[in-house]
Amino acid sequence: MFGRGKRQANAVAFVDYEHWFYGYYNKFQMKPNVAEWLEELKAEFKMKDLYIFGDFSEPRIEQDMDRLKQITSGIVHTASEKNGVDKDFTDVIMLDYIYRYAAKKKSPDVYIIFTGDAHFLKVAEYLKELGKKVIIYGVKFAFSNTLKSVATSYVEMPRQSQEKDYYNDLIFISLYRLKAKPRTLVTYWKTVTSVAEYNKVPKERIKHALDNLLRQKYITESEQVGYNGRIVEVLVVDWDKVERDGIWSA
Numbered sequence: 193m194f195g196r197g198k199r200q201a202n203a204v205a206f207v208d209y210e211h212w213f214y215g216y217y218n219k220f221q222m223k224p225n226v227a228e229w230l231e232e233l234k235a236e237f238k239m240k241d242l243y244i245f246g247d248f249s250e251p252r253i254e255q256d257m258d259r260l261k262q263i264t265s266g267i268v269h270t271a272s273e274k275n276g277v278d279k280d281f282t283d284v285i286m287l288d289y290i291y292r293y294a295a296k297k298k299s300p301d302v303y304i305i306f307t308g309d310a311h312f313l314k315v316a317e318y319l320k321e322l323g324k325k326v327i328i329y330g331v332k333f334a335f336s337n338t339l340k341s342v343a344t345s346y347v348e349m350p351r352q353s354q355e356k357d358y359y360n361d362l363i364f365i366s367l368y369r370l371k372a373k374p375r376t377l378v379t380y381w382k383t384v385t386s387v388a389e390y391n392k393v394p395k396e397r398i399k400h401a402l403d404n405l406l407r408q409k410y411i412t413e414s415e416q417v418g419y420n421g422r423i424v425e426v427l428v429v430d431w432d433k434v435e436r437d438g439i440w441s442a
Contacts, residue, residue, distance in 0.1 A: 201325070203237035203302035205230075206290055209246035209260075210282055211307050212349075213253050215331030221393040222350060222358050224256075226263055229329075233304065240300050241293075245286045247271045283311045290315050294322060301325060308335035316342045359401035362391050364440040367411075367429050377418060378427045410434050 209224070216222040226244070233239055243266040248254050260267055268289065270282040286307075293299065303319050305312060308330035316326045316339065328343040330336070332350070340346045350358070366387045370376050384402060388395040405411045411429050418424040434440050 200236070200238040201302050202240050202300035203233065203304055204241045204293060204300045205233060205239065205243070205304040205306070206286055207242070207244045208282060208286055208305075208307035208309065209244050209256075210253070211309065211334065212331060213246070213256065215308065215334045216350070217252070219331065219333050220350060220355060220358075221391065221397075222355070225354075226260060230263060237302055237304075242266055243268055243286075243289060245270055245282050245289075247282060283307075283309055287312070287315055291318075294319060294324070299324070302327065304329070306330070308339065310336040310338050313339055313342055320344065356401065356404070359393070359397055360405065361440060362387050362393065363398065363402055363405065364429070364434065366390070367427065368442055377416065377424055379424060380413065380427060383427060410437075410439060 207226070212224045216224055230239070230242060242264040244260055244264060245268045246253060247270050248257050248267075249269075249271040257267070268285060270285050290303070290305070294303075299322070302325045304327045305316070306329040312328070313336075316328065319326050320342070325344045326342075328339060328346045329349055330339070330346065332348045335346075335348060363383065366383065367378060370378050380402070384395055384399050387393070388398045402411070406413070409430065410433055411427050413425045414428045415423050416426045
C-alpha cells in the first residue's frame with residue numbers, strides 16, 4: 193500500500209587522494225572532506241567498498257592518514273623505495289585494483305573514480321563495456337576533458353557551494369574568536385588580511401566571501417570611535433541570523 197523505496201545500486205569507489213589533496217591545496221587552498229563526500233554517495237548508492245590511494249610519506253598529506261583510517265580500512269599506501277618515482281606509480285596501483293575488482297563474479301553496477309588523470313581513460317571504457325556505470329569525480333582545473341567525455345557522468349570538485357562555505361567558515365571562525373576580545377577593532381581590511389595570511393589563502397577569495405556576507409547582511413559595518421578618537425568602521429556579525437539560517441555554528 194505504501195510502495196517501496198527506490199533500490200540503491202551497488203557501488204565501489206576508488207580515490208586518487210594525491211589528485212584530490214594537491215588539487216585542492218594548490219588551486220583552492222582547501223582540504224578534502226572525504227567523510228562528507230562519502231555520505232553524499234551513501235545517500236544514492238549502496239557502497240560496497242571505498243579505496244583511497246596515495247603516497248602518504250610526504251608530511252603535508254601524511255597528516256590526513258589517521259582521519260582517513262576512521263572512514264575506511266581501504267587505505268593503499270603507494271610509496272616506493274625507488275628514488276624519483278613519480279605520480280604515475282600511484283596511478284598504476286590504482287588501475288590494477290580497479291581491473292581486479294571488475295573481474296570479480298559479483299562486481300558492483302557502479303564504479304566511482306576520483307581522479308582527473310587521462311591515464312584512467314581505458315579503464316573507464318572497459319568498465320562501460322562490461323555494462324557498468326562509471327562516475328568520475330575530479331578537481332576543477334586539473335580534470336582531463338578526455339576523461340570527462342568517456343564517463344557515464346562526471347562531477348567537478350569542489351562544487352561552488354562547498355568552495356563558498358569553506359571561505360565563509362574561515363571568516364566566521366576568525367570573527368568568533370575575536371568576540372572574546374571586545375576592545376579589538378575588527379575592520380574590513382584587517383579581517384581580509386589576517387584571515388588570508390593565517391590560512392594561507394589568497395586575499396581575493398576572502399574579500400569575495402566577505403563581500404557576499406556583507407551583501408546578505410550576515411555582517412554589517414558600524415561606526416565606532418577608535419583609540420585615537422577617530423571614527424572607524426568595524427565589522428558586526430548578526431550571530432542570531434547566522435545561526436538561524438544555518439550559515440555557520442560554533
